[in-house]
Amino acid sequence: MTIVSTADLLAILPELLVMAGGCLVLVLDPLTAKDRKDWLAYFSLAVLGAAFVVGYWFMGALTGSPRPAFSGLYVLDAYGAFWKLLLILVSGLVILLAKAHLKLEEIDLPEFYAFILLSLSGMMVMVSGTDLLVIYLGLELMSLSLYVMAGFKRYAPRSLEAAAKYFILGSFSSGILLYGISLLFGRTGSTTLAGIRDGIAGLPPGDPILLMAMGLLVVGFGFKVAAVPFHMWTPDVYEGSPTSVTAYMAVASKAASFAAFLRVFLEALGGIKESWRMLLVAVCIATMVLGNVVAIVQTNIKRMLAYSSIAHAGYALIGLVVADAAGTASVMLYLAIYAFMNLGAFAVVTMLRRGGLEGDEIDDFTGLARRNKWAALVMLLFMFSLAGIPPTAGFIAKFYIFMAAVGANMTGLAVIAVVFAAISAYFYLRVVMVMYMKEPGETAGTPGYDVRVVASPAAIAVLLVAALGVLILGVFPDPLIQAAQSAILPLK
Amino acid sequence: MVPIFFAYFALVSIVAGLLTVSLRNPVHCGIALLALLGHVAGLFVLLHAEFVAVVQIIIYAGAILILYLFVLMLLNLKTEERYFHRRHAWYITGVGALTVELLMVLLASRFSGAKGPATVAAVEEIGNSTAIGILMFSDYLLPFEIVGVFLLGAIVGAIVLAKTPSPADLSGDER
Structure with a gap:
């Protein structure tokens, strides 16, 4: 029996800051005047800034020496710190984006910022938890906030549908995940990752209960990262949710789920690597095939980006399947770069208005280059990056993932991935084509009619950060690669 | 004696669980859920x-189930309750076959799971609720606090979603 020590509290300092910030936003909301609600967004940004500084300090101090906290339920390590920094950065950008976007959609509720912070604290718990119970609770805290945010446009049936669908399917997948955790606990007598690893070492290979537990964990995490065949919710939820929420889901929740997925499977289930590898190779190929092929026929940009995010989950899964140092580092690199380019693409969608509505059809991009050359230019950059065309960062991300696969003697998988990356260029470049090679419609009913770009300083700042990230990391990716490589999980 | 009781509680839980999702009248579903919760408590x-x-009886059977029944009462599902999809027969066959196969695989494996540190003897020594209380506020303090934040999020989320948009919010486009 141990009582909490100061060292334990210090270990969760960034999480505590974010949680306290979220609660404070809720308290300050009724105390601020109606026309000063923007201050709550700035306050949230300040909280994130403080958490980022603390996280950065941890990252520097921790390389190579993980420090367990809370009697082994939590760990302070460079791996967790890397993901936390990424997630804090993404949350900050989403808050900036939402500040402008929520006003356009007339859903300007300050609770939004509180939910971003609560969701972020769940993600931070998830990436640093070393006990399945803690990881599960973090995952639920993250998901719960996302369910609420998905339904923020309460006047829009689409948004409510997205929230209800996400909530029901999400709780179902949580149940499956919990079932897997309980079977693991029954078989190994522990819920901590280290305890499970030791328990598995004493079991015969191919133990049916263990395999079933592993399968259930794949379902639970597969749902959260939107891997096929657990992806059904993705297009509807991404399309129905307010776009800034979609961006947050597609980037942050996917990154956090991948972080926990990697940690659980490498640290706890490393002993039965050969069994889950086979299963995940199948999931990974199915994800790349379905994501890329179905994205081709989409006419709504949010649905297209949803299928594209499914496909990207497939590429990132390659790193997990490889399951070595290079694989882990390449997943971290991939999701960090994916965060910039995907957030940027969604940011452009939030700025596009067709009449009083959001311009979320691909047709609305028709002739965008004539209307606003800067918006078209950054969208071109993000589309090139998502397709993986050099010199953008998307190329670096894909390159390292594929190299990790080749290095682990999985050339076949790498070849399949390259083929589908080439196919994906079709639907990304189609957006570029309609922006640059078509004239915007001048009469009602033609594609691109009555579309305008609403640029606010906050949204421009987000676009600038995302575009610079994509460009700089594309040409000069070394610092990020170094950071990812120094923060990989110690493989046992 | 224990195996007989176990078989009774386990079988009735499974049957009650199946009835909960397959019965057509929501109130009957509620009663089946009550039976399920009671037998799981067993x-x-x-x-x-x-x-x-x-705790299971007080919270689940006592509080949560009553809440369900209140919701059912308010929703008044009468018109939508009676329909039967012929397709369901196929789903049930498929799921049944899968279940039988899983059971066969699982029954073939050894049942003796690993034992954690909290064995029956160890718990009896200090008492049931004492053991849980001490663990919850020492080793498992972190998960306990996360649940606190989670519940706060759930309450605020319910309010945010249930708050009827004011006419000013509705002045925009209807989609």
């Missing part, structure tokens, strides 16, 4: 987790 008693069993 399983906890067999495991010498009396405290959890009592």
Whole structure:
């Protein structure tokens, strides 16, 4: 029996800051005047800034020496710190984006910022938890906030549908995940990752209960990262949710789920690597095939980006399947770069208005280059990056993932991935084509009619950060690669 | 004696669980859920987790189920309750076959799971609720606090979603 020590509290300092910030936003909301609600967004940004500084300090101090906290339920390590920094950065950008976007959609509720912070604290718990119970609770805290945010446009049936669908399917997948955790606990007598690893070492290979537990964990995490065949919710939820929420889901929740997925499977289930590898190779190929092929026929940009995010989950899964140092580092690199380019693409969608509505059809991009050359230019950059065309960062991300696969003697998988990356260029470049090679419609009913770009300083700042990230990391990716490589999980 | 009780509680839980999702009248579903929760509490008693069993009865059967029944009462689902999809027969066959196969695989494996540190004897020594209380506020303090934040999020989320948009919010486009 141990009582909490100061060292334990210090270990969760960034999480505590974010949680306290979220609660404070809720308290300050009724105390601020109606026309000063923007201050709550700035306050949230300040909280994130403080958490980022603390996280950065941890990252520097921790390389190579993980420090367990809370009697082994939590760990302070460079791996967790890397993901936390990424997630804090993404949350900050989403808050900036939402500040402008929520006003356009007339859903300007300050609770939004509180939910971003609560969701972020769940993600931070998830990436640093070393006990399945803690990881599960973090995952639920993250998901719960996302369910609420998905339904923020309460006047829009689409948004409510997205929230209800996400909530029901999400709780179902949580149940499956919990079932897997309980079977693991029954078989190994522990819920901590280290305890499970030791328990598995004493079991015969191919133990049916263990395999079933592993399968259930794949379902639970597969749902959260939107891997096929657990992806059904993705297009509807991404399309129905307010776009800034979609961006947050597609980037942050996917990154956090991948972080926990990697940690659980490498640290706890490393002993039965050969069994889950086979299963995940199948999931990974199915994800790349379905994501890329179905994205081709989409006419709504949010649905297209949803299928594209499914496909990207497939590429990132390659790193997990490889399951070595290079694989882990390449997943971290991939999701960090994916965060910039995907957030940027969604940011452009939030700025596009067709009449009083959001311009979320691909047709609305028709002739965008004539209307606003800067918006078209950054969208071109993000589309090139998502397709993986050099010199953008998307190329670096894909390159390292594929190299990790080749290095682990999985050339076949790498070849399949390259083929589908080439196919994906079709639907990304189609957006570029309609922006640059078509004239915007001048009469009602033609594609691109009555579309305008609403640029606010906050949204421009987000676009600038995302575009610079994509460009700089594309040409000069070394610092990020170094950071990812120094923060990989110690493989046992 | 224990295996007989276990078989009774386990089988009735499974049947009640199936009835909960397959019965057409929502109130009947509620009653089946009550039976399920009661029998799961019985399983906890067999495991010498009396405290959890009592909590299960008080919170799930006592509070949550009543809440469900209130919701059912307010929703008045009468018109939508009676329909039967012929397709369901196929789903049930498929799921049934899968279940039988899983059971066969699982029954073929050894049942003796690993034992954690909290054996029955160790728990009996200091008492059921004492053991849980001490663990919850020492080793498992972090998960306990996360649940606190989670519940705060759930309450605020329910309010945010249930708050009817004011006419000013509705002045925009209807989609």
